[in-house]
Amino acid sequence: MNLWYALVDLLPFEWAEPGRMLFMKNALLAILVISPLFGLLSTMVVEKKMSFFSDALGHSAFTGIAAGTLAGFADPSWCAVALAICFALLFTWVRDRTNLASDTIIGVFSSTAVALGIFLSTIGGRSFTKFNTLLVGDILSVTPGKIGLLAVILLLVVLLWLGSINQLTLSAIHPALARSRGVRLWQQEALFNCAVAVVVTLTMTWVGLLVINSLLILPGAAARNVSGNLRQYTSISLLTAVFAGIAGLMVSYYIGASAGASITLILAICFAGTFCVRNRAAS
Amino acid sequence: MSIEKHINCHGGCHGKCCLRVRHLTVRLEDDLILDDVGFHLHCGELIALIGPNGAGKSSLFKSILGIMPYQGSITFESAEHGKQKPRIGYVPQNPGFDSGDPVSVLDLFVASTTNYPAFLPIPAAIRNRVLESLRRVNGEGLIDRRVGSLSGGEMQRVLLAMALEPVPNLLILDEPMSGVDMEGEQQLLELLDRIREQYDLSILISTHDFQTLNRVDKVILLQKKILAAGDAKDVLRSDAFRLLFGAGAEKGGETE
Numbered sequence: 001m002n003l004w005y006a007l008v009d010l011l012p013f014e015w016a017e018p019g020r021m022l023f024m025k026n027a028l029l030a031i032l033v034i035s036p037l038f039g040l041l042s043t044m045v046v047e048k049k050m051s052f053f054s055d056a057l058g059h060s061a062f063t064g065i066a067a068g069t070l071a072g073f074a075d076p077s078w079c080a081v082a083l084a085i086c087f088a089l090l091f092t093w094v095r096d097r098t099n100l101a102s103d104t105i106i107g108v109f110s111s112t113a114v115a116l117g118i119f120l121s122t123i124g125g126r127s128f129t130k131f132n133t134l135l136v137g138d139i140l141s142v143t144p145g146k147i148g149l150l151a152v153i154l155l156l157v158v159l160l161w162l163g164s165i166n167q168l169t170l171s172a173i174h175p176a177l178a179r180s181r182g183v184r185l186w187q188q189e190a191l192f193n194c195a196v197a198v199v200v201t202l203t204m205t206w207v208g209l210l211v212i213n214s215l216l217i218l219p220g221a222a223a224r225n226v227s228g229n230l231r232q233y234t235s236i237s238l239l240t241a242v243f244a245g246i247a248g249l250m251v252s253y254y255i256g257a258s259a260g261a262s263i264t265l266i267l268a269i270c271f272a273g274t275f276c277v278r279n280r281a282a283s
Numbered sequence: 284m285s286i287e288k289h290i291n292c293h294g295g296c297h298g299k300c301c302l303r304v305r306h307l308t309v310r311l312e313d314d315l316i317l318d319d320v321g322f323h324l325h326c327g328e329l330i331a332l333i334g335p336n337g338a339g340k341s342s343l344f345k346s347i348l349g350i351m352p353y354q355g356s357i358t359f360e361s362a363e364h365g366k367q368k369p370r371i372g373y374v375p376q377n378p379g380f381d382s383g384d385p386v387s388v389l390d391l392f393v394a395s396t397t398n399y400p401a402f403l404p405i406p407a408a409i410r411n412r413v414l415e416s417l418r419r420v421n422g423e424g425l426i427d428r429r430v431g432s433l434s435g436g437e438m439q440r441v442l443l444a445m446a447l448e449p450v451p452n453l454l455i456l457d458e459p460m461s462g463v464d465m466e467g468e469q470q471l472l473e474l475l476d477r478i479r480e481q482y483d484l485s486i487l488i489s490t491h492d493f494q495t496l497n498r499v500d501k502v503i504l505l506q507k508k509i510l511a512a513g514d515a516k517d518v519l520r521s522d523a524f525r526l527l528f529g530a531g532a533e534k535g536g537e538t539e
Contacts, residue, residue, distance in 0.1 A: 043402075047384070165402050166394035173384055173391075173430070177442075179350050180373040181395050227385035228429050230394075234402040 001144045004029055015253065023140045024253065030142040031245040033150045034203050035263075038215040039241030040157055041196055043234055046220030048172040052103055053091070054196055055213040056110035060087035061201035062134060062209055063117035070120050077202060084197035087113065092190045137208025139249065139259040146202075153199060160195055168192060169230065208260040215241070215260075218267035225274035226281075240270045301325045302347070302369065302453055302485060306355035309342050316342045317353070318507045324453070324485045329475065331496055332489040333518075334505035335527055340489040341376065343505070344455050347487075348373055359452065369453045372446030372484075374439065376457035382431035388441050389413055389426050396448045420444045420474055436467020443474065447482075454478070456488040460495060472498055493519065 008016050008025045015021040045054050064083030068076025087109065095105050121131055167188050170178035175185060196216070204212055223236035248263030255262075302324040309317040317339045324330050332340050345351035348371060359369035380386070386394075392413045393401040399409055410426075417423050420440040425433065433441065439459050446454055456475075460468050472495060475486060488499075496502055496515040503518075504511040510523035518524055 161402065162400050165400045166398070169386065169390070169394045169401060173380055173386055174375065176375045177373075177395070180348050180371075180375065224383060224385050229385060229387035229427070230390045230402045231404060233385035 023142075026142050026144060026147065027139045027249060027259070028246070030139060030147050030150065030206060031249050031259075031263075032242070033147060033154055034207070035215075035241040035245030036238055037150070037154050037157055037199055037203070039219045039238035040161060040234070041199060042216050042218070042220035042241065043223065043237045044168055044172065044192060044220075045196065045216045046224055047169070048192070050196075051213070051217045052106045052110075053193075054200060054216045056091075056106050056113065057084055057088060057193075057197050057200045058204065058209050058212050059110050059117065060084050060113040061197070061204050062131070063113045063120065064201065065134060065204075066117045066121035066131065070123065077205065080201045080204075081198055084201045085194050088193035088197040089190055092186065092193055096186060134204060135209050136258050137204065137206050137211070137260040139206045139252075142206050146206075150202065153202065157195055157199070160191065164188060164191065165230075206260075207263075208258065211258075211260040211264045214264040214267060218264065218271055219244070222267065222271040222274045225271070225278040236274075240267065244270060301328075301360060302487075303358045303360070304343075304347070304355070305357075307343070307346060307357065308354040309339070309346055309351060310354075311342075315507060317346070319355075320505070320509055321355075322503060322509065322512065324487060326452075326483060326485050327479060328501065329479060329486040329488070329499045330501045330503060331499040331515075332487065332503050332505050333491070333493065333496070334489075334510075338506045340505055341457060344373070344457055344487070344489070347371065347453075347455065370449065370451040372451035372454045374442045374446050374454075374456040374459060376461065380430045380433075380438075384429065384431045386430050387426070388417070388422075388428055388430060388433070391430055391441070392416065392445060392448075395445055416444045416448045417441070419447060419478075421470070434464075434467065435462030436464060436470060439463055439467070439471055440474070443471075447478065450482050450484065452484055454484055454486045456486070458489055458491065460490050460492040468492070468495065 005018075005022070005025055008028065009018045010016075015024040045051060061080045061084045064080025065076045067083060068079030071079065073079055091105065091109050094109075095102055098105065118128070122128055167178065167183045170181060171183055171185050171188050179185060200212055200216070207215060219237040219241040220233075222240050223233050227233035227236055244263050244266040247266050249259050251257070251262040251266070252259040304323075305321045307317055307320040308315070320339075320343065322330070332343065334340055342351060346353040347357055389405060389410065390401045393399055393405060393409060396416075397409060399405070414423050414426060417426060420443050422437070422440045422444060425437055425441055428437075430438070430441075439456075443456070443459075446456075459471055463471065475488075476498070478484070479486065490496075496519065499515065501513060502511075502515045503509055504521065504524055504527070506523075506527060510527075511518045511521040
C-alpha cells in the first residue's frame with residue numbers, strides 16, 4: 001500500500017498530498033480493481049442477455065447480508081457470498097428444468113430474495129436504516145485488506161476469461177452450435193453465474209445495491225454499440241468502465257455526491273455517446 | 284421399418300464404412316419423437332432427409348451427435364479404422380445470430396475450433412489458418428465481417444467451413460437451404476459436391492427444398508418412422524409423400 005500511496009502522492013490533486021486523505025487514495029485503488037472486473041463481466045452479461053439476472057443476484061446478496069447480520073456474523077459478506085452462489089446455482093438449475101421464460105423465473109427469484117431480505121432484516125421489529133448504506137454504497141469506506149481480496153477476485157476472473165471465453169461466447173450466441181462442439185452449457189453457465197454472484201456480493205458495500213447492476217450492463221452495452229469483434233468489444237468495455245470509475249470518483253469528490261451514482265451517470269453518458277456514433281455510422 | 288439395403292458406395296470403400304442407425308427410438312417425456320428408425324449411410328454418400336416440421340429430423344441429428352438420449356444403436360465403422368467414434372461436423376439450423384452481436388467470423392472460428400481465448404489479439408498464424416478454412420468455401424472475404432451481418436447463404440458457408448475444421452467423417456447439415464436464396468443454394472450444392480470429391484466423408488442433410496433432391500444419392504422420407512427411402516424419383520412419387528405434402532409438391536419447395 002505504501003508504494004501505492006507514494007505513487008498517488010505524485011498526482012497534482014488536493015487530496016493527493018502526502019499523508020492526507022488515505023481513504024480517497026484507497027478508494028481510487030479500489031476503483032482501479034473493481035472497474036475492470038465489471039468491464040469484463042459486463043461483456044458477457046450483455047451478450048448472454050442476463051441484465052435482469054444480475055439485478056436479481058444483487059437482491060440475493062442483500063438477503064445474504066441480512067441473514068448474516070441476523071446470525072450474528074461480524075462480517076456478513078461471506079454469508080452473502082455463500083447465499084448468492086446458492087442462488088445462482090439454484091436459478092441455473094431451475095431454468096434448466098422448466099419451460100417458463102427466463103425473465104419469469106428471474107422475477108420469481110428476485111422478488112423472493114428481496115422479500116426474504118427485508119423480512120430477515122426487520123424481524124422482531126428492528127429498524128431497516130442500518131442497511132441503508134448497502135443500498136447507496138460508500139466507496140470511501142474501503143480498506144486495504146478488502147482491496148487485496150478484490151484484486152484476487154480480479155485475477156480469478158481474468159483466469160476464467162482466459163480459460164472459458166470461447167465456450168462462454170459460443171453458448172451465448174448459439175447454444176446448439178456450442179453443444180455440438182462439446183461445450184458443457186450447464187457447467188459454463190453455472191461457473192459464470194457464480195462469478196457474477198461473488199463479484200456483485202463483495203462489491204455491493206462500496207458500490208451500492210441500487211446502482212450495482214448498471215455497472216454490469218452499461219460498459220458492455222456502450223461497447224456493443226460500436227464493436228465489430230470480440231477484441232474491440234472487450235477493450236472498449238474495459239476502457240469505458242475504468243474511465244467512468246475514475247471520473248465518477250473525482251466528480252463525487254468535488255461535488256460531494258455518491259460515487260456509485262456518479263460512475264453510473266458517466267457510464268450512461270458513454271452509452272449515449274456510442275449510441276450516437278453507431279447511428280451516425282449506420283445512416 | 285428399416286432400410287437394410289446397401290448401395291454401392293463411391294471411393295472404393297466397398298460398402299464397409301458407414302453410419303449404421305438401428306432401431307432408433309426417441310421419446311421426449313410422453314411423446315414418441317422417433318419410432319424404430321434404421322438406415323445405413325456409406326462413405327461418400329449424400330443422404331437427404333425430408334419430412335414435415337416436427338417429423339423428428341432434428342432429433343435424429345441430435346441423437347447422432349450424442350446430445351439427445353435415445354434407444355437403439357448408432358454405430359460408425361470404417362474400412363481403415365474399424366469401429367470408431369466418428370468425427371462429426373455439424374451445421375446447425377438457422378443460426379439466427381443477433382444483428383448486434385459483436386462477434387466476427389474470425390472470432391466465431393477461433394472460439395469454436397481453437398483453445399486460444401478469442402478476446403485477445405489473434406496471432407497471424409491462427410488468422411491464416413482460418414483464412415485457409417474459409418477458402419474451402421470461397422469465403423475468405425468474410426473473415427472480418429460481423430456474424431450478424433452475413434446473409435443466409437454466407438452464414439451457411441461459414442458454418443460449413445467450421446464443420447470441416449477438422450475434416451469430419453460425417454457431415455450433418457440441418458436445413459442448410461432455409462433462409463438461403465437461389466444463388467446461395469446453387470453455391471452450397473456445388474460446394475457439397477466438391478467436398479465429397481475431395482474428402483472421404485459422408486453427408487446427411489435435412490431439407491424442405493425438394494428441387495435439390497436430384498443431386499443427392501438417396502432420400503429418406505421421415506415422419507416419426509421412415510415412410511419411404513431410396514432414389515429421389517421413387518420417394519417423390521410414393522404414396523406417403525403425396526399424402527404428406529399433396530400432389531405436385533415435388534415440383535417446388537414445400538410451402539410453409
